[in-house]
Amino acid sequence: xxxxKSYLESGILEQYVLGDLSIEERLEVEKNAVKYPxxxxxxxxxxxxxxxxxxxxxxxxxxxxxxxxLNSLEKAEADVRPLYAASPKPxxxxxxxxxxxxxxxxxxxxxxxxxxxxxxxxxxxIAVLQSGNQRFSNQVNFIDEELRDTRNALHFYQNQAAYxxxxxxxxxxxxxxxxxxxxxxxxxxxxxDLSTLKMPSNDKEHQYQLWAMxxxxxxxxxxxxxxxxxxxxxxxxxxxxxxxFAVTLELRGGSANPTMDQMMAIGxx
Amino acid sequence: xxxxxxxxxxxxxxxxxxxxxxxxGAEALYDMYSSSLYGIIFRIVQHEEIAExxxxxxxxxxxxxxxxxxxxxxxxxxxxxxIARNISIDKTRSKDFRNSSKTxxxxxxxxxxxxxxxxxxxxxxLGLKELVAKLKxxxxxxxxxxxxxxxxxxxxxxxxxxxxxxVKTRLRNGIISLRKVFN
Numbered sequence: 001x002x003x004x005k006s007y008l009e010s011g012i013l014e015q016y017v018l019g020d021l022s023i024e025e026r027l028e029v030e031k032n033a034v035k036y037p038x039x040x041x042x043x044x045x046x047x048x049x050x051x052x053x054x055x056x057x058x059x060x061x062x063x064x065x066x067x068x069x070l071n072s073l074e075k076a077e078a079d080v081r082p083l084y085a086a087s088p089k090p091x092x093x094x095x096x097x098x099x100x101x102x103x104x105x106x107x108x109x110x111x112x113x114x115x116x117x118x119x120x121x122x123x124x125x126i127a128v129l130q131s132g133n134q135r136f137s138n139q140v141n142f143i144d145e146e147l148r149d150t151r152n153a154l155h156f157y158q159n160q161a162a163y164x165x166x167x168x169x170x171x172x173x174x175x176x177x178x179x180x181x182x183x184x185x186x187x188x189x190x191x192x193d194l195s196t197l198k199m200p201s202n203d204k205e206h207q208y209q210l211w212a213m214x215x216x217x218x219x220x221x222x223x224x225x226x227x228x229x230x231x232x233x234x235x236x237x238x239x240x241x242x243x244x245f246a247v248t249l250e251l252r253g254g255s256a257n258p259t260m261d262q263m264m265a266i267g268x269x
Numbered sequence: 270x271x272x273x274x275x276x277x278x279x280x281x282x283x284x285x286x287x288x289x290x291x292x293x294g295a296e297a298l299y300d301m302y303s304s305s306l307y308g309i310i311f312r313i314v315q316h317e318e319i320a321e322x323x324x325x326x327x328x329x330x331x332x333x334x335x336x337x338x339x340x341x342x343x344x345x346x347x348x349x350x351x352i353a354r355n356i357s358i359d360k361t362r363s364k365d366f367r368n369s370s371k372t373x374x375x376x377x378x379x380x381x382x383x384x385x386x387x388x389x390x391x392x393x394x395l396g397l398k399e400l401v402a403k404l405k406x407x408x409x410x411x412x413x414x415x416x417x418x419x420x421x422x423x424x425x426x427x428x429x430x431x432x433x434x435x436v437k438t439r440l441r442n443g444i445i446s447l448r449k450v451f452n
Binding site: 015018033046048051054055066070073074 | 306343344
């Protein structure tokens with residue numbers, strides 16, 4: 001080197017130590033340092049001075065940092081990963097969290113729709129079962145009634161001697177009407193024979209009412225319809241001393257006193 | 270709390286222990302250089318929490334890339350300071366750092382730091398503080414900007430509005446003054 005002194009004084013060695021040179025310049029300095037012991041010695045002087053300067057400006061970090069750093073070195077040994085790519089970025093975390101909650105939301109909606117359709121199915125099934133149940137209990141009621149009427153008929157036929165049979169004949173209003181009333185004064189029992197009942201059909205607002213004439217006064221014995229499904233005998237209210245029976249057409253449910261101009265049939269014992 | 274005995278090794282022993290990834294090497298490395306490196310990192314980022322994180326990053330990088338240290342090309346500390354400085358400067362140029370520390374008054378921090386560091390000094394070099402003070406102010410400013418703040422020579426020239434040659438001269442003279450004091 002022509003002028004070693006001016007090279008030493010150029011400031012390039014200080015820049016080298018301070019890391020302020022390009023790669024080419026650095027390689028140049030390193031090459032020269034190997035060649036010239038003076039340059040090597042100068043570099044060592046500069047480094048030592050800066051080391052001392054750094055030490056005189058040292059700041060003691062927090063005591064707790066020591067274990068943290070040493071632990072991270074121990075960990076760094078186990079898995080050597082690039083320094084800044086160690087943990088996923090918070091932005092990414094929120095992205096994933098958002099995606100996860102969105103997925104969860106859609107799953108919930110699907111489950112809800114599914115559940116709702118199942119619930120509707122259940123409601124339909126309940127309705128079907130209820131109507132079946134209703135039909136069944138209607139049938140039971142009907143059979144119950146028929147059984148009762150049939151029992152009455154059986155009772156009548158087994159004890160025919162005890163009954164007085166009264167045939168009621170149609171009045172002017174219903175010449176074709178006729179019906180049979182069985183009366184057992186000992187048991188105070190009155191039944192009408194549904195199988196031989198012949199009365200003009202009544203509408204829904206009206207019903208026939210059976211009366212017993214007791215010492216000239218009408219006594220209510222209950223109501224009935226002209227069309228019945230049963231073929232047995234219908235038991236009416238009880239009465240002791242009846243001289244005659246009569247049927248009037250009354251408002252549905254019956255009246256307290258017979259409407260005389262609606263007299264449909266009458267028959268005396 | 271009794272002060273922990275700091276582990277100290279010769280530079281050759283330390284380099285050997287670090288090459289072998291010995292635990293004792295890591296402890297000696299920290300005990301010998303953490304405060305010097307922290308002093309530099311702290312002055313660059315001006316933020317205690319960030320400086321602590323960066324000190325940890327620096328040691329991890331020293332530890333992981335130790336095989337690339339070539340003792341024939343310079344002292345260990347010089348190599349480590351450049352790592353610490355690069356990590357710190359990268360941080361100051363990152364977006365999140367600029368957002369978090371925009372309003373910090375750097376000059377005030379440096380002043381308070383000077384006082385603060387006086388208390389934390391090693392007893393063995395405490396007497397040297399006064400000698401350091403003999404550095405000419407214009408030399409000290411340039412030296413501190415480069416060494417403790419991470420400015421390049423060109424950046425110092427721009428910041429102080431002085432020619433690049435003057436920066437180099439002041440830097441060199443400043444280091445010569447240090448050599449007179451320390452070596």
